[in-house]
Amino acid sequence: MIVIVGAGPVGLVLALLLARQGVRSTVLDRQDAVYPLPRAVHLDDECARILQNAGVAAGFARISRPAAGLRLLDARHRPLAEFRRSQAVGVHGHPQAGLFDQPELEAVLREAVSASPLISLRLGTEVTGVDASGRVHCGTGVLEADAVVGCDGAGSVVRRALGARWRTLAGDQTWFVTDLLGEPPVRDQDFVEQICDPRRPATYLRVGERRLRWEFRLWPGETPGDLTARLGGLVDPWTHDGVGERQVLRTAAYTFRAVVADRWRRGRVLIAGDAAHLTPPFIGQGLGSGLRDAANLSWKLARVLRGQAGDDLLDTYQSERAPHATALIRLAALAGGLMASPAAPLAGIAGRSARLTGRILAGTGPPLRAGALTPPRRSRRTSLVGSLVPQFPTTETTMDEENHPRLDDLLGPGFALLTRGGPGPAGLRDLAARLGAVVLDTDAPELTRVHHWLIDNATDAALVRPDRVVVATAPARGAARNLGVMSV
Numbered sequence: 001m002i003v004i005v006g007a008g009p010v011g012l013v014l015a016l017l018l019a020r021q022g023v024r025s026t027v028l029d030r031q032d033a034v035y036p037l038p039r040a041v042h043l044d045d046e047c048a049r050i051l052q053n054a055g056v057a058a059g060f061a062r063i064s065r066p067a068a069g070l071r072l073l074d075a076r077h078r079p080l081a082e083f084r085r086s087q088a089v090g091v092h093g094h095p096q097a098g099l100f101d102q103p104e105l106e107a108v109l110r111e112a113v114s115a116s117p118l119i120s121l122r123l124g125t126e127v128t129g130v131d132a133s134g135r136v137h138c139g140t141g142v143l144e145a146d147a148v149v150g151c152d153g154a155g156s157v158v159r160r161a162l163g164a165r166w167r168t169l170a171g172d173q174t175w176f177v178t179d180l181l182g183e184p185p186v187r188d189q190d191f192v193e194q195i196c197d198p199r200r201p202a203t204y205l206r207v208g209e210r211r212l213r214w215e216f217r218l219w220p221g222e223t224p225g226d227l228t229a230r231l232g233g234l235v236d237p238w239t240h241d242g243v244g245e246r247q248v249l250r251t252a253a254y255t256f257r258a259v260v261a262d263r264w265r266r267g268r269v270l271i272a273g274d275a276a277h278l279t280p281p282f283i284g285q286g287l288g289s290g291l292r293d294a295a296n297l298s299w300k301l302a303r304v305l306r307g308q309a310g311d312d313l314l315d316t317y318q319s320e321r322a323p324h325a326t327a328l329i330r331l332a333a334l335a336g337g338l339m340a341s342p343a344a345p346l347a348g349i350a351g352r353s354a355r356l357t358g359r360i361l362a363g364t365g366p367p368l369r370a371g372a373l374t375p376p377r378r379s380r381r382t383s384l385v386g387s388l389v390p391q392f393p394t395t396e397t398t399m400d401e402e403n404h405p406r407l408d409d410l411l412g413p414g415f416a417l418l419t420r421g422g423p424g425p426a427g428l429r430d431l432a433a434r435l436g437a438v439v440l441d442t443d444a445p446e447l448t449r450v451h452h453w454l455i456d457n458a459t460d461a462a463l464v465r466p467d468r469v470v471v472a473t474a475p476a477r478g479a480a481r482n483l484g485v486m487s488v
């Protein structure tokens with residue numbers, strides 16, 4: 001049994017993914033009810049796919065609104081750049097950007113958790129400490145666990161128990177955040193808008209049909225009360241009638257931090273999500289990093305607990321996830337800095353971290369390049385290893401969830417070998433057999449797009465992990481050595 005500390009989205013998704021692996025968990029949270037205020041508002045399609053694998057694709061589709069992308073505007077709201085997202089099905093089988101209200105997402109997750117016989121949710125239970133042997137001290141006594149994962153946010157008790165320290169990647173920024181309910185601005189075309197104005201950087205987005213979010217940089221010496229008093233003037237460039245008839249749901253100040261913990265595991269005590277890293281909101285990737293942690297960790301914990309891998313598999317959790325989360329934190333900090341920079345914002349975007357920036361702006365995350373994933377040095381730039389297998393529709397028409405399974409449904413919860421015919425090349429086939437992988441022949445008509453993806457990438461087969469990361473392709477030179485850590 002695994003104890004998860006924290007019943008926010010990361011803790012609940014981790015519990016659901018573990019249940020899919022057949023692993024029992026108890027989720028503890030000191031609060032009784034869903035925290036009522038929205039925090040995260042955006043997930044990309046990779047993360048929608050993680051929610052799909054957690055069994056809540058339909059629930060997420062119901063509560064989220066596909067966005068058209070990201071627009072950067074200058075101080076006079078003239079366009080500087082536009083990054084479009086597919087509002088239909090993108091390469092991961094979901095709209096590329098989904099906007100939502102976090103309490104609604106948490107309600108969807110809680111419903112799924114309550115339907116799972118493998119998850120027990122204990123609310124109103126405060127964890128006071130965790131010891132190295134995995135004993136969890138809480139109000140009701142001591143719980144013995146095979147592993148403990150702290151998904152308990154920025155003030156994590158579990159992170160403290162690990163003795164981890166924050167590494168600061170960029171300076172803090174304080175912003176004023178307000179949610180209004182009512183008529184959207186006429187100019188709203190489903191884009192997230194970021195105003196690059198050194199005097200007052202700002203963000204606007206529409207979370208729900210009529211739920212509008214603005215964020216404005218709060219300068220030293222200003223209070224949230226100062227900006228609340230001027231709210232009409234601040235939103236007027238969008239609404240042209242100030243706050244008008246709209247209801248002010250809340251105003252608050254948030255200090256955004258850019259930090260990553262230097263240690264994510266001690267024995268079988270681990271941290272994930274905001275307990276391990278805090279991402280400024282400017283590229284909408286904070287919660288996504290937490291969900292990626294859950295996807296990366298869940299199958300590794302399951303294999304270790306089943307005795308299919310040694311504890312050293314858990315070392316690959318931080319070594320794979322920390323550089324990825326760090327890259328996104330740096331990029332978010334860069335975006336936040338550019339919004340306040342008098343220099344031409346696009347010059348910065350084109351310059352620093354150009355490859356990573358390009359990927360994010362194109363809507364694809366960076367590949368994993370560490371842990372057990374070490375493609376041959378010469379092929380690193382072109383290798384599929386470390387990236388996600390696309391979730392192409394399994395028909396040539398549109399994605400019809402009810403009648404046509406998605407690729408991930410065919411792959412199942414474990415490893416999978418995708419071949420261009422038959423059982424696949426010998427080296428990879430043996431490796432796949434050792435990992436208990438299902439073999440999918442992409443000659444099958446529903447896998448035509450995957451077949452072409454293998455051809456386009458000049459390979460006969462791809463071995464895919466339970467989190468859909470490609471771990472080896474044919475010819476699989478060196479793969480057996482790299483992947484030794486995946487199995488006993």
Ligand SMILES: O=C(O)CCc1cccc(O)c1
Binds near residue numbers: 067069203283284
């Ligand atoms: O990448 C996108 O399409 C949206 C990024 C985003 C989402 C939410 C807030 C934000 O400031 C940026």
